[in-house]
Amino acid sequence: MADAVIVVVLLLVAATATAAVATRDPSRQALVLSLQGVVLAVLFTVLQAPDVALSQLAVGSALTPLLIMLSVRKVRRRARTTDEGGDG
């Protein structure tokens, strides 16, 4: 009974990771990934590893989404400029 919270969070981690793999579009995937970062941080907390949870929170909640979304924007912009260049 005392481990119920660990079981619940482990199931959530498994479900979120599966959802992250099953999502195809990178920007939608980044959304699921940020959720997974938070769930992983909660898992580390209930396993009594607050230092690791803090690292996961710091990296997963804002930094990783920012890096992914900037890369997606660069790739999309590049595709757009090449299209325009091809037309002209």
Next chain:
Amino acid sequence: MNAWILAATILLGAGLTAALWGVASGPLSRRMVAQNLTTAVACPSLLLLAQGYHRPSYVDLALLLALLGPVGTLVFARLLADELAVATPAAWGLTWTAAGVSAAVVVAVCAATGPSRAMVKLLVTGVLLIGGNLVASRALQGGFRQVRGG
């Protein structure tokens, strides 16, 4: 297992399952609202867990999430602004419910702590959490309407 951890388990199980369902399916606006909901669910749970484990230093985790969670939502709102402009998410009911739950959890944890500096820290966390949540919801609804290219 005490009542605090039980409450955290229920909040995590119900809230994060709903957030996962919202974030993994449906149109972009729904996904964004669900992503914003994540912070509002996980941060109060971390406060409850800190109280349940009798570890005041675990409050730092909730404080960091209250600061950085809304920043994550702002990242998505800003960089997906063109797509969001087509279908603006409107979920003020959900936002205010989340704010109410956060406020209730913060008040309960504060009452258990008693008047001290630790209680002020909990209140600061609560203010940052609720304020961040409201601002992130506002940002989703055309907060970055004029952003193009930048």
Next chain:
Amino acid sequence: MTRRTALAATAELAAWWAAFGLLWLVLVSTVDALEVLVGASAAAVGAVAARAGRRAVTAR
């Protein structure tokens, strides 16, 4: 920079510094001399960042 703007700048920095000093005192668990010193320095960094951020947005 005239005397008036210098005064305004000092007042703004001092207000931010006091606010962040209080925030630091709320965050820490035990208070001693070194803690107050480190807190005051961190609050000074925060005050400079707050003013720089505000000026970067308004001065255009």
Next chain:
Amino acid sequence: MSRRLRLAVLAVGGTGLAALLVLACLDLPSFGGRWHPYGEAAVRASLDRHTANTVAFVNFDLRAHDTLGEMSILFAAVVGCVVLLRQARDEHREPPQPSDVAPPVRRYALLVLPVALVVGLYVVAHGQLSPGGGFQGGVVAATALHLLYLGADYRALERVRPIGTYEVTDALGTCAYLVVGLAGVLAGTAFLANTLLPYGTFNTLSSGGTVPLLNAAIGMEVTSAVVVLLARFLDQAVEIEEEQGS
């Protein structure tokens, strides 16, 4: 190699891996047991050296060499990123357009920027006392600066972020870690040995010998490294344009 053969090879490998994993799991100690030989040794050594947070003790005292390696990885990754994402000859910079952000969002960003910075510094300074440390606090402090991009625009961020300074600070943080390590050698013990400073009073900022110093060096390195890394990504995503028809 046909599809069937590939699937057969995969099945053989997968079955073998599954069998090994099951065998390994059968031999594991039960979940949440009370028997942690390494943990107990680490906690005892950490209390000997007056470091309240055992994880910080392991990172910056017992296994300080590992942290040196991790820091070098981050440093090398940032240097590689700076080289790869530089402005190429057939690219030009286009100044980003100023953007119009809703006033509440802007006010929130301007308020949370310094608050997150102070909290980041708090996490760095209290690494040896409470959960946290140089890496976590550094990432928070670096993220805080980028609220200026989110709440205003890239030009506002560029005004408060002299990138050259951050590149120098990155190198300085790395050097500071090595200098603290070498000071141990000069004092007659060993590289990164925590015998240099008095261990101080338990649970105060000055406890733990060289742990707070190494923590601060890592905090400095990580903050600057993340700022430099994000600056390159932002440059590419916002400013740098390819020449037409190239």
